[in-house]
Amino acid sequence: MTPIDDLKDKVAIITGATKGIGRSTAILFARSGAKVIATGRSEDAGAKTAAMIQAEGGEGLFTRQDVTSEADWKKVCETALSRFGGLDIVVNNAGVFMVKPIEKTSEDDFDWIYQTNVEGTFLGIKYGFDAMRKTGRGGRIVNVSSLMGQVGFPGASAYCATKGAITGLTKSAALEGADITPPIRVNSLHPGVIWTEMITDQFGGDEALQQAFIDETPLKMIGRPEHMADAIAYLASDQSSYVTGSELTIDGGRGAD
Amino acid sequence: MASQDLAGKVAIVTGGTRGLGLACAHSLANAGANVIITGLNEERGADAVQSIGASTRFVRQDVGKPDDWPTVMAAAAELGDLDIMVANAGISNFIPIEQMDLQAFRTLMNINLKGAFLSLKHATQAMRSHGKGGSIIMMSSVMGRISAPANTHYSASKAGVRLMMKAAALELGAENIRVNAVLPGLIHSDMTAWLDEAETASAFVPVKRFGLASEIADTVLFAASDRSKFMTGTELVVDGGLLAR
Numbered sequence: 001m002t003p004i005d006d007l008k009d010k011v012a013i014i015t016g017a018t019k020g021i022g023r024s025t026a027i028l029f030a031r032s033g034a035k036v037i038a039t040g041r042s043e044d045a046g047a048k049t050a051a052m053i054q055a056e057g058g059e060g061l062f063t064r065q066d067v068t069s070e071a072d073w074k075k076v077c078e079t080a081l082s083r084f085g086g087l088d089i090v091v092n093n094a095g096v097f098m099v100k101p102i103e104k105t106s107e108d109d110f111d112w113i114y115q116t117n118v119e120g121t122f123l124g125i126k127y128g129f130d131a132m133r134k135t136g137r138g139g140r141i142v143n144v145s146s147l148m149g150q151v152g153f154p155g156a157s158a159y160c161a162t163k164g165a166i167t168g169l170t171k172s173a174a175l176e177g178a179d180i181t182p183p184i185r186v187n188s189l190h191p192g193v194i195w196t197e198m199i200t201d202q203f204g205g206d207e208a209l210q211q212a213f214i215d216e217t218p219l220k221m222i223g224r225p226e227h228m229a230d231a232i233a234y235l236a237s238d239q240s241s242y243v244t245g246s247e248l249t250i251d252g253g254r255g256a257d
Numbered sequence: 258m259a260s261q262d263l264a265g266k267v268a269i270v271t272g273g274t275r276g277l278g279l280a281c282a283h284s285l286a287n288a289g290a291n292v293i294i295t296g297l298n299e300e301r302g303a304d305a306v307q308s309i310g311a312s313t314r315f316v317r318q319d320v321g322k323p324d325d326w327p328t329v330m331a332a333a334a335e336l337g338d339l340d341i342m343v344a345n346a347g348i349s350n351f352i353p354i355e356q357m358d359l360q361a362f363r364t365l366m367n368i369n370l371k372g373a374f375l376s377l378k379h380a381t382q383a384m385r386s387h388g389k390g391g392s393i394i395m396m397s398s399v400m401g402r403i404s405a406p407a408n409t410h411y412s413a414s415k416a417g418v419r420l421m422m423k424a425a426a427l428e429l430g431a432e433n434i435r436v437n438a439v440l441p442g443l444i445h446s447d448m449t450a451w452l453d454e455a456e457t458a459s460a461f462v463p464v465k466r467f468g469l470a471s472e473i474a475d476t477v478l479f480a481a482s483d484r485s486k487f488m489t490g491t492e493l494v495v496d497g498g499l500l501a502r
Contacts, residue, residue: 245501256490
């Protein structure tokens with residue numbers, strides 16, 4: 001992970017920062033000098049992320065948040081404004097994953113994945129816009145979608161539906177954000193298979209599985225949370241100052257196939 | 258941006274004497290790379306080299322001419338193993354279908370499509386021979402996804418580059434040669450100088466301004482560096498939101 005000068009002193013909310021891509025992003029942002037508000041549901045894992053931020057010499061904290069709760073979003077944005085003097089970046093990373101054939105997917109299953117992935121992202125944009133307007137420095141929002149927000153996958157119809165929704169949500173938000181002065185840029189990131197608990201919880205974490213993913217990937221390597229952190233840093237910094245409403249796919253080439 | 262991401266790397270930028278290519282050459286050199294820039298105009302080449310600094314060399318080249326490539330590759334080999342190819346050279350003009358003679362169509366295709374292929378081919382040869390992989394960045398355009406009247410040849414060329422990139426990414430991934438495309442929107446440059454910038458931007462660009470060549474170079478730098486090491490076969494859109502609606 002390479003630190004980015006432009007992230008220095010920026011205030012960033014990173015959801016789902018208790019593990020995986022969110023945690024790596026929090027560490028990279030802290031290393032770059034950003035003030036990180038890491039959020040998630042698990043206090044224990046959150047405390048670990050907070051310790052990692054501090055180990056980077058970063059000024060940041062963990063706060064418990066359920067991304068589907070409007071009250072929690074208000075509280076988190078208020079923390080950014082009152083404690084750090086503003087908000088520059090929101091990384092809507094929190095997400096859940098499920099593999100189930102269509103006919104076995106219940107309404108409860110669908111609501112569960114939809115609420116976190118779609119409503120959680122929507123609320124992050126909504127309250128992010130509000131806090132960024134109050135801050136008056138423009139802003140950058142990165143929504144973590146998926147390669148499965150661009151192509152289908154058997155057994156993942158509900159997940160694909162939520163990630164596709166994030167793709168569309170991002171473009172509309174980008175158009176609204178472009179009309180705010182100074183503008184707020186909004187982009188989506190589309191990871192391929194990234195070796196995190198999201199994958200290992202679902203499929204198991206053995207070496208044979210990892211090798212199978214490597215074999216399926218044109219670059220013949222496994223995606224790591226650190227790779228996504230670098231991409232999020234690009235989208236959240238002025239290195240992408242003319243990029244908005246775009247889809248950034250980082251998948252080792254799977255989507256090109 | 259970490260300043261020395263590309264220290265000691267060797268890069269070629271075709272069409273590197275002005276506009277987007279020149280901005281890319283500046284950024285790559287600032288990040289520590291040794292850069293070969295190519296182009297047709299010797300005078301502009303000399304000016305560009307002077308503006309970038311000592312690590313840069315200019316080689317005169319028509320990208321669409323196979324015979325012009327060996328000199329370029331030899332110049333790069335003198336600097337070391339090739340790590341980065343920015344296949345940027347391109348031209349643009351607007352000609353309605355029935356007024357376009359085949360020669361005009363071919364002239365553009367020779368540079369934009371065949372030139373991109375020859376860049377890909379020579380970069381592949383060089384990167385395979387040293388076996389360390391590399392990053393190839395192909396300049397496509399938003400016009401490779403959407404289009405405009407009188408732009409059949411340009412759109413065809415840029416859509417061609419976009420898909421050529423994907424095929425190459427699949428073919429070369431196992432050798433850690435990454436291939437990606439950048440799709441600029443309306444960028445302030447000689448190519449767009451004929452447009453009324455304020456009027457065009459307010460009509461077509463959500464952020465209501467043209468991009469700067471340096472903003473394209475920033476994205477090229479991301480694609481060139483190890484910060485994108487899991488990225489291949491990707492289209493990086495840099496357009497101020499133009500394609501989002």
